[in-house]
Amino acid sequence: xxxxxxxxxxxxxxxxxxxxxxxxxxxxxxxxxxxxxxxxxxxxxxxxxxxxxxxxxxxxxxxxxxxxxxxxxxxxxxxxxxxxxxxxxxxxxxxxxxxxxxxxxxxxxxxxxxxxxxxxxxxxxxxxxxxxxxxxxxxxxxxxxxxxxxxxxxxxxxxxxxxxxxxxxxxxxxxxxxxxxxxxxxxxxxxxxxxxxxxxxxxxxxxxxxxxxxxxxxxxxxxxxxxxxxxxxxxxxxxxxxxxxxxxxxxxxxxxxxxxxxxxxxxxxxxxxxxxxxxxxxxxxxxxxxxxxxxxxxxxxxxxxxxxxxxxxxxxxxxxxxxxxxxxxxxxxxxxxxxxxxxxxxxxxxxxxxxxxxxxxxxxxxxxxxxxxxxxxxxxxxxxxxxxxxxxxxxxxxxxxxxxxxxxxxxxxxxxxxxxxxxxxxxxxxxxxxxxxxxxxxxxxxxxxxxxxxxxxxxxxxxxxxxxxxxxxxxxxxxxxxxxxxxxxxxxxxxxxxxxxxxxxxxxx
Amino acid sequence: xxxxxxxxxxxxxxxxxxxxxxxxxxxxxxxxxxxxxxxxxxxxxxxxxxxxxxxxxxxxxxxxxxxxxxxxxxxxxxxxxxxxxxxxxxxxxxxxxxxxxxxxxxxxxxxxxxxxxxxxxxxxxxxxxxxxxxxxxxxxxxxxxxxxxxxxxxxxxxxxxxxxxxxxxxxxxxxxxxxxxxxxxxxxxxxxxxxxxxxxxxxxxxxxxxxxxxxxxxxxxxxxxxxxxxxxxxxxxxxxxxxxxxxxxxxxxxxxxxxxxxxxxxxxxxxxxxxxxxxxxxxxxxxxxxxxxxxxxxxxxxxxxxxxxxxxxxxxxxx
Numbered sequence: 001x002x003x004x005x006x007x008x009x010x011x012x013x014x015x016x017x018x019x020x021x022x023x024x025x026x027x028x029x030x031x032x033x034x035x036x037x038x039x040x041x042x043x044x045x046x047x048x049x050x051x052x053x054x055x056x057x058x059x060x061x062x063x064x065x066x067x068x069x070x071x072x073x074x075x076x077x078x079x080x081x082x083x084x085x086x087x088x089x090x091x092x093x094x095x096x097x098x099x100x101x102x103x104x105x106x107x108x109x110x111x112x113x114x115x116x117x118x119x120x121x122x123x124x125x126x127x128x129x130x131x132x133x134x135x136x137x138x139x140x141x142x143x144x145x146x147x148x149x150x151x152x153x154x155x156x157x158x159x160x161x162x163x164x165x166x167x168x169x170x171x172x173x174x175x176x177x178x179x180x181x182x183x184x185x186x187x188x189x190x191x192x193x194x195x196x197x198x199x200x201x202x203x204x205x206x207x208x209x210x211x212x213x214x215x216x217x218x219x220x221x222x223x224x225x226x227x228x229x230x231x232x233x234x235x236x237x238x239x240x241x242x243x244x245x246x247x248x249x250x251x252x253x254x255x256x257x258x259x260x261x262x263x264x265x266x267x268x269x270x271x272x273x274x275x276x277x278x279x280x281x282x283x284x285x286x287x288x289x290x291x292x293x294x295x296x297x298x299x300x301x302x303x304x305x306x307x308x309x310x311x312x313x314x315x316x317x318x319x320x321x322x323x324x325x326x327x328x329x330x331x332x333x334x335x336x337x338x339x340x341x342x343x344x345x346x347x348x349x350x351x352x353x354x355x356x357x358x359x360x361x362x363x364x365x366x367x368x369x370x371x372x373x374x375x376x377x378x379x380x381x382x383x384x385x386x387x388x389x390x391x392x393x394x395x396x397x398x399x400x401x402x403x404x405x406x407x408x409x410x411x412x413x414x415x416x417x418x419x420x421x422x423x424x425x426x427x428x429x430x431x432x433x434x435x436x437x438x439x440x441x442x443x444x445x446x447x448x449x450x451x452x453x454x455x456x457x458x459x460x461x462x463x464x465x466x467x468x469x470x471x472x473x474x475x476x477x478x479x480x481x482x483x484x485x486x487x488x489x490x491x492x493x494x495x496x497x498x499x500x501x502x503x504x505x506x507x508x509x
Numbered sequence: 510x511x512x513x514x515x516x517x518x519x520x521x522x523x524x525x526x527x528x529x530x531x532x533x534x535x536x537x538x539x540x541x542x543x544x545x546x547x548x549x550x551x552x553x554x555x556x557x558x559x560x561x562x563x564x565x566x567x568x569x570x571x572x573x574x575x576x577x578x579x580x581x582x583x584x585x586x587x588x589x590x591x592x593x594x595x596x597x598x599x600x601x602x603x604x605x606x607x608x609x610x611x612x613x614x615x616x617x618x619x620x621x622x623x624x625x626x627x628x629x630x631x632x633x634x635x636x637x638x639x640x641x642x643x644x645x646x647x648x649x650x651x652x653x654x655x656x657x658x659x660x661x662x663x664x665x666x667x668x669x670x671x672x673x674x675x676x677x678x679x680x681x682x683x684x685x686x687x688x689x690x691x692x693x694x695x696x697x698x699x700x701x702x703x704x705x706x707x708x709x710x711x712x713x714x715x716x717x718x719x720x721x722x723x724x725x726x727x728x729x730x731x732x733x734x735x736x737x738x739x740x741x742x743x744x745x746x747x748x749x750x751x752x753x754x755x756x757x758x759x760x761x762x763x764x765x766x767x768x769x770x771x772x773x774x775x776x777x778x779x780x781x782x783x784x785x786x787x788x789x790x791x792x793x794x795x796x797x798x799x800x801x802x803x804x805x806x807x808x809x810x811x812x813x814x815x816x817x818x819x820x821x822x823x824x825x826x827x828x
Binding site (some may be wrong): 056073074075078083086090091092093094100103104106108111112113154229380 | 678682683684687688690691694695697698699700701702704705746817
C-alpha cells in the first residue's frame with residue numbers, strides 16, 4: 001500500500017483568462033493533518049474543489065492509495081471516502097440536525113424513512129469523537145460551532161476517511177477554534193486524514209503536521225511544520241519578507257465626533273431587534289473597533305448610522321443630529337463609509353474607475369457647469385487619486401471597475417472615502433479577501449487618517465485586525481454592546497468569551 | 510340542522526378542488542419552483558377530461574367514465590406542466606413569466622380546440638352530470654357523519670381526502686419528501702450530498718401538474734354542466750390557500766375548508782334561511798371569499814414560511 005492516501009499530481013485548471021492551478025502537486029499521508037496555505041486567489045479552493053469533484057482538472061491526475069481515480073462529481077468523491085466541510089455550511093436551516101446528517105444517504109424501510117438506526121450511529125460517532133450535538137434541534141436554533149460539528153458528523157456518518165476543511169475557523173470564536181483543533185487532532189488519531197485550508201499561520205503551527213503552500217496558482221513547496229516557523233511560512237505564502245506589524249502610536253482622542261444613543265434597528269424577521277438599544281461615542285483621533293461574530297447586528301448598526309436602514313434613537317455627528325437626514329446630507333456632514341460588500345454598496349461595477357472615484361464629488365462646484373458634469377475635471381481628479389493611492393488597473397481611469405482585482409477595487413473605495421475629508425470614517429471589514437500586501441496598505445491608511453484627527457469606526461470579524469488597529473474595542477453580541485475593552489489589556493481568549501455571549505460586563509448588563 | 514348538512518355538502522364541492530390543487534402547488538414550491546401556472550393547468554386538465562366525458566357520454570356513464578376522465582385529467586396536467594418545468598429548471602427562466610405563459614395559453618387553446626373538435630363548432634363543452642352519488646351504501650346511513658359526507662357526494666371528494674393523506678405521508682415520511690424539502694430550502698446543500706436537484710424539481714413540478722389537472726376536473730363536475738375554458742380563478746385561489754396554509758399539508762387542509770366555506774356562503778347563501786333573511790345584497794356575499802383572502806393573507810404573510818429557494822433557479826455553477 002502506498003504511503004499516501006491521496007495524491008494530486010501535476011494538477012492544472014484553467015478558468016477563462018486565468019490559470020487557477022498551474023501544475024500543482026499535493027500528497028496527503030494517511031492519518032496526518034495537512035494544511036493548505038495561500039492567500040486569497042492562490043488556488044486553494046479550486047484545488048480542493050477538483051478533489052471533491054466540483055471541478056474537473058484539465059491536466060494531472062488524482063491517485064487514491066496509489067491507484068488513479070476519476071472524481072466527476074461529489075458522489076464519486078463520497079464513494080472514495082472524501083468528505084468536505086464547506087466554508088459556507090451546506091445545511092438546511094429548518095431541518096433537524098439528524099435529518100441534515102442523513103440527507104442523501106437515508107435508510108428506509110418499506111419506503112418510509114427509518115431514523116432509529118441513523119440516530120444510533122450518529123450518537124455513537126458523536127461520543128467517539130466528542131462532537132457534542134443535539135440531534136433533534138433545528139439547524140437555525142443551534143450555534144455556528146455546533147453547525148460545524150454537524151458538518152463533521154455528516155462526513156463521519158458517510159464513513160469518509162479523507163476530510164477536507166475549507167477555512168473552518170473563519171466563523172468561530174477563539175474558544176470554538178480551540179475545540180475544533182482538539183477535534184481535528186482526535187480525528188487524525190483515529191486514522192482519518194485531514195486537509196485543512198487556511199491562511200492563518202497560528203492555526204497551522206498549532207495543529208498541522210505538514211503544510212503545502214500555494215501562491216498565485218503555483219506550487220511553492222511542502223514543509224514539515226515542526227521544523228518550520230511562521231516567518232518562513234509567511235514568506236513562502238507572500239513571496240517576500242513580511243512584517244505584519246504596522247507603526248502605530250497611542251491614540252490622542254479629542255472631542256466626540258460620532259455620538260450614538262439608544263440606537264435600535266428592527267430585525268428582518270420581526271421578532272427580535274437586529275440592533276438593540278446601543279449607545280457609544282467615537283472620539284476624534286481614535287479607532288474604535290466593533291468586534292463580534294458575523295451576524296450579530298454589525299451590518300444593521302452600520303446601515304443605521306449611514307442611513308441605509310431606518311432606526312430609532314439618536315445619532316449625532318459633531319454635535320449635529322443626523323438620524324433623520326438623507327444619506328446625501330449625512331455624507332455632506334462628514335460621514336464616510338467603506339462598505340462591507342464592495343460590489344453591492346461600494347462600487348458601480350459597470351462604471352469605469354473615474355466615475356466610481358467621483359461618485360461622492362460630482363455634485364461639487366468644481367465638477368459641474370450649469371448642471372452638466374465636467375468630465376475633464378472628473379478625469380483629472382480621478383487621475384490624482386489613482387496616483388496618490390497607487391490604484392493599479394489595466395486602462396487607468398477608463399478601466400471598468402468590474403475588471404479590477406479585489407485589492408485595487410478596495411483601494412479605489414478607500415481613496416474616494418478618505419478624500420472627501422470625512423469627520424467620521426466607518427470601515428466595515430476593509431481588508432476582507434485581500435492579500436497581505438493590500439491589507440497592510442489599508443491598515444496604514446486607516447492609521448494615517450486617525451492621526452489626522454479623524455474618528456474611525458471599524459467593524460471587523462478578524463481578531464488579528466481588531467488587535468492590530470483598535471484603540472478601543474466594543475463587543476457586540478445579538479445586537480447589544482456587551483463590553484468595552486482595552487486591546488492592550490485583553491486577550492483574544494477573553495474577547496472570545498464576550499463575543500460568544502458567555503460573558504458580559506456589568507455596566508452593559 | 511338541514512342548513513348545516515347543506516352547507517357542508519356544498520362546501521366540499523369548493524374545498525376539495527382547492528385542496529387538491531394547493532397540495533399540488535405545495536409539491537412544486539417545496540421543491541423550489543414557484544408554480545403560478547396552476548390556473549392554466551387546471552384549465553388544461555378540465556378541458557381534456559370534460560371533452561372526453563362529452564364524447565363518450567352517449568356510450569357509457571357513471572363512475573367508470575369519471576375514473577377514466579380523472580386519469581386523463583392527471584396525465585394532461587402532468588404533461589402540460591412539463592413546459593413550465595423545462596422553462597423553469599432547464600432554461601432557468603423567470604418562473605412567474607413562464608407560469609403566466611401557461612395561464613394564457615391554456616384557455617386560448619381550450620377554446621380553439623373545442624371549436625375545432627366539436628361538431629357544432631361552439632366553445633362550450635357540454636356534459637351531463639351522471640356522477641353524483643345520492644347515498645353511499647352503509648356509510649351513508651351513519652348518523653350525522655353519513656349525511657355530512659356520504660350523501661349527495663362525488664367520488665372525487667374521497668379521492669381528495671386520499672390525496673391529502675398520501676401527500677402528507679410522502680412529504681414527511683419518505684426519502685423523496687425529505688429530499689424534495691431540502692431542494693426547496695437549500696439546493697446547494699442537497700447537491701453537495703449527491704442529490705440531483707434538477708430531477709427532484711422536475712418531480713415536484715410534474716406532481717403539481719398532475720394534481721392541478723385533476724383539480725380542474727374536480728372543480729367543474731359538481732358546479733357546472735358545461736366547460737367554458739375557465740376555472741374562474743380557482744388556480745389563483747389555490748395559491749392563496751397554499752400561502753395561507755404555510756406550505757404545510759394539514760394547514761392547507763384547514764385553509765381549503767376555510768376558503769371553501771367562504772365560497773359556499775357567496776354562492777349558496779340563498780339556500781341558507783338565516784343568511785337569506787339578513788337582507789344583505791347578494792353582491793356583498795359574492796365579495797366574501799375575496800375579502801377573506803385579502804384579510805387572511807395580510808395577517809399571515811408577515812410570518813410567511815415560504816421555502817427559501819422557491820422561485821430561484823438552481824445553477825450548479827453558482828455556489
